[in-house]
Amino acid sequence: MDWIRIASDPYWFVLVVSFLGIAVWETCRARRELAAPLGTRWGKHSLIWISGGILTRGLYGVGPVLVAASVEGSRLGLLNQPWMPFAARCILALLLLDLTKYAVHRAWHSFPILWRVHQVHHSDPEYDLSTTFRFHPIESLVTQGVYLSVVVVLAPPPVAVLAAELSRAFLGFFAHANASLPKWVEKIARVVFITPDLHRIHHSVEEWEQVKNLGENFSCWDRLFHTYVPEPAAGQAAMITGLRGFQNPGSLGLTFMLTQPFLPERPERRPERREEQPSPSVPLATAD
Numbered sequence: 001m002d003w004i005r006i007a008s009d010p011y012w013f014v015l016v017v018s019f020l021g022i023a024v025w026e027t028c029r030a031r032r033e034l035a036a037p038l039g040t041r042w043g044k045h046s047l048i049w050i051s052g053g054i055l056t057r058g059l060y061g062v063g064p065v066l067v068a069a070s071v072e073g074s075r076l077g078l079l080n081q082p083w084m085p086f087a088a089r090c091i092l093a094l095l096l097l098d099l100t101k102y103a104v105h106r107a108w109h110s111f112p113i114l115w116r117v118h119q120v121h122h123s124d125p126e127y128d129l130s131t132t133f134r135f136h137p138i139e140s141l142v143t144q145g146v147y148l149s150v151v152v153v154l155a156p157p158p159v160a161v162l163a164a165e166l167s168r169a170f171l172g173f174f175a176h177a178n179a180s181l182p183k184w185v186e187k188i189a190r191v192v193f194i195t196p197d198l199h200r201i202h203h204s205v206e207e208w209e210q211v212k213n214l215g216e217n218f219s220c221w222d223r224l225f226h227t228y229v230p231e232p233a234a235g236q237a238a239m240i241t242g243l244r245g246f247q248n249p250g251s252l253g254l255t256f257m258l259t260q261p262f263l264p265e266r267p268e269r270r271p272e273r274r275e276e277q278p279s280p281s282v283p284l285a286t287a288d
């Protein structure tokens, strides 16, 4: 089977259609007004996404679907067992791959050295679908490396990995949308999925909220591991997103995003200051 074409064409189609669809949704029903011009946000965030993509693809050469296709015949894979029904292998694969994403995301928040890198995603002074692109290339590289390793260990059906990739292409933009679902839809959707209102809480300036709602696609992991928070303490309308001290236009600079992990630690991140009121924004970064 030509997995190169099967994996690539639908992925790019879903990615582009999802981006355009969520962009229209945000434009028509924006949750909050953005201070920075959309062109600047989308342009700068696309650049760091492309940097990560080039590095990741250059180093690994293949994506998760092709890795799954290459280990399809392996009898050592945890899910590649003849006694296991195909449907069960697909469902387990979707769940375990999403659990991997939850665990990796939790690790980025749990270890100071990893947080230094992941904070680039959180230092976005605002929040919209382009935040989906805002990951430091080191994070893209490490996350993809772990993910590909898990695919090798599980040896899941390639079609299940493709389904996971397609859902990620849509749900990534969806979770970062500067928009909210109608209340009744939100109530149903959040039972299964991470919605924009849930994931926005994860991007709060409040540090205790930053370690909540860590799931990528499914909300069950946050419920299971007690990291689920239904509403922000300040309320959806009043909550502030980003990192304290980085809410200035300079935080959108490509040079700033690439170098942030290597900058001296900001005092705002020290645990003993957690309960203090937000400090005024300090212009640290320089836009490029």
Ligand SMILES: [Zn+2]
Pocket (backbone or CB within 6 Å): 105, 109, 118, 121, 122, 202
């Ligand atoms: Zn995070």
